[in-house]
Amino acid sequence: MKYLYYPGCSLEGTAVEYNISTRALFDALGIELVEIKDWTCCGASAAEAQSELLSIALPARNLAIAESMEESIEDILVPCSACYLNLRRAAEETRKDPELLAKVNKVLEPEGLELKGLKRVRHLLDVLSSDIGAIGLAEHINKTMDRYSVAPYYGCQCLRPYVVFDDPEAPTSMEPLILATGARIQDWHMATKCCGASLMNIKPEIAQEMVASILSGASGADAIVTVCPMCQMNLEGYQNQISRSAHKDLHCAILYLPQFLGLAMGIESRDLSLEMNLSNPSAFL
Template sequence: MKYIFYPGCSQEGSALEYRVSTLAVLEALGAEVEELEDWTCCGASAAAVRSDLLGVVLPVRNLALAEQVADGRDVLTVCSACYTNFRRSMEAATDPDRLRLINEALEVEGVTYHGTVTARHILDVLANDFGPEVIKDHVKKPLEGLTVAPYYGCQTVRPYSPFDDDQRPTSMVGILEALGATVYHHNREASCCGTSVVMTKPEVGLRMAASVLEACEGADCIATVCPMCQMNLDAYQDKVSRILGHRVRIPVLFLPQLMGLAFGLPESVLMFDRLITPVRLEL
């Protein structure tokens, strides 16, 4: 399996452990991954607020660069916000008039977008290109006795994602079971964690985060595939504890970190020490 890797901004800083563990896991699975040269920010949620065209052109610029070197490879992203932006822009560019405007804006960069590459989320790749059986074959240290609550968040599976059910996703289940973990199902698996409003309306955002953490309290840890969700659920557990009236302490890990643990990869690529809530997993 070969991919063009689009890291996204968070992988360079706040979610460095996501990047490092993902690349290590993909290498262990035998994937060939090449980072997209000269990639830039996709605009996240901020660009579209200023300009709808800018909100589309920023991600498309990266897709246009990927088209030049793709040779049949898909664009792989690990950030759910980046993934949503890419998929939204791909859909927008199917309209000939929008595509013309997009390419006019891209002229300053000297690139043209043709719509010939596909952006995919790491969860899609892990679940469907490799699958539970292949993943299980690479397990050296089964996560037996570990109860994991899957948390997809709102942007991984909707509104543009084609690889899972947008209300009742299941793509993480087979992977976690292949690792030997027990899956802890809950009613907030695909709900929003409140990241988008926690800075502007903190009382709303924190209550949204509290609803997710409260639903997962029966698990040993949470597995997520979104850097914004991970940061929000990990960073605000003290404030959530005050909202709920009791102490909340549950590690929030990226799925590839758990995979790396089960694969027997070293701590240097798992980077548990970068998480705010201490990780003490008894296996």
Template sequence: MKYYYYPGCSLEGTAKEYDISTRAFMSAMEIELVELEDWTCCGASAAPATGNLLSLALPARNIALAEKTNAAKEILVPCSACYLNLKQVEKKTGKDTELLSKINTILEEEHLHVTGGLRVRHLLDVLSKDIDAAAVSQRVQRSLNDMTIAPYYGCQCLRPYIEFDDPETPRSMEPLIEATGAKIHAWSKGSKCCGASHMNTQMDVGIELVASILKAAKGADAIVTVCPMCQVNLDAYQKKASRFAKEDLDITVLYLPQLLGLAFGLTEKEIGLNYNLAVSDGFRKKL
């Protein structure tokens, strides 16, 4: 199996460990990732709040880069915000030729062109549909059977495009987590919003959402996420959230490929565990 790989800006900075662990996991599964050469920002949530055409032209540039070579048929995207932006291009230009031609007019400035036909896929889509839990469990060397994990999906890999899971009660992570031997923390917060960029611009609102998710995760050994924005919100503001909720809300927050990598027997360094901000002593003891 082979996919184009679009890491996105976060995976070069605050979500370094997501990039490290995704590559390590895929390599362990003998899946080839072809990183898009000269990829640029997808526009995040900034471009959609600024201009409609810009919000499509920025992700389209990356799809055009993939179309230029002929190495794979699908683009793998680990960041949910990047995924949705790229997916919007696939979905919207697929049925609107006028829009496609406008985007191509913009891309001409970069000597690029989008035709369509490449499929954009979230990392969780590929992990749950193309790889599946049986293949994961075959490679498990370190069973995590004394751990309970809270699967946190966030929003934009599930909605608005329903591609691989139920958009309200997602379950696609469960077989993968169970394949490591770990148990699933039963909760209803898996598909709820983490506040996204409110933690930067409207912290008083964002902290309510973060605290309610961390509260509901109590009893789990770790929260597992598939989005850099969700991860940083849940990982980086635990002290603030604890003060806000007047209770201790410290918990380990991992990316899904980090957890799977641990079960494969990869070292902490190989999955970038040194980059996570909150790894509890209790969690380390269970490793």
């Protein structure tokens, strides 16, 4: 099995461990990831706040490059939820609106690129839960995680607005994967509540309140597991400040889903870059 792979900017910088652990996980599963060559930024949450055409054209550029690559691979795997939404929106909107497609192709043309709409954009969690699944994963599990209780955190943009692989309000796609490792699912109510996203940079007090409510909701869990670099950064990057303002200890290990599953598959923690996490993962070392 092969997927085209769009890591996105965060996975080369602040979320480098998400890239390393995703690659390690798929390597162990015997699945090849073919990186889209010379990919560029998807626009994140910035382009949509500045220019509508730019917010479609930036991700479309990457889709067009993907189309010029291996014909036999239809799916583009995207680990970042914001990149996923942007690429997916570009694919869906240009499919619905030929005028927009023509305009986007005008932007792409001088680079020798053309978007035709040949590829499918898939979130990492979609691929893990739909294509591999708990059964596919189970044969690779060789270390029980039964002493851990894990809170699956889905965030927003892998679930909404495009309803593709899970219930957008009460998602469960992570549960069979986590249960396959022997771990317990923490019963909680914050799995789909926004972490504040880029508000953390513009209005930190407000976003930190949002994160505080998520961390409080996970109390008792050994880890919160995420599938998005923005969620991960917001949940783990400010735990000292948030604990201080909340007058209680809200520290919690935050792991990327591939890091957690990788541990259960017996992949060495350094090969999952656990030492790069900003929260304390020592309970898992």
